[in-house]
Amino acid sequence: MSTCISEDASIGSVSLSELTSSSSISDRVCVHWGCELSAAQSTAVFEVEDDLLENQFFIKTICLSAEAGDEMHVVAVSDGVGGSKPIPIATLRHCMPMVSFPGLELMPPVTFQLYSGKGPVFISGQHITLNPTEITEEEEEAHILKE
Secondary structure, eight states, X not given: OOOEEEEEEOOOOOOHHHHHSSSOGGGEEEEXXXXXXXXXXXXXXXXXXXXXXXXXEEXXXXXXXXXXXSSOEEEEEEOSSTTOOOEEEEEEBTTBOEEEEEEEEEOSSEEEEEEESOOOEEEEEEEEEEOOOOXXXXXXXXXXXXX
């Protein structure tokens, strides 16, 4: 059985460029996502509703459980860009039980697969939804004048 966790959270840090951009921070929704891969459930899929919002998915960490056997655990990923086949992105063993990704962005739907090993392996990610707002001519001119 696949265990997936989704939790609402607010964005903790905002860059200066985001504060000065024309879209407001309230137009963003950040959701933490996680799953467990094992021999019983070797595949997990992150999907989004078919809407007009811009969706970004970032992998944060992939880590090996303490209960995992002493073997190589390979996690592969494929995303919604083209007809991509799974690409190995993490090789874990007890001597290196965790991999962090500072900015690996994927386009939903994202499929994770435990390519080798029996796990359990835990994956955490972050889904950000951006609500595009229309910019009026006056707002655009005001933004240009500020610069």
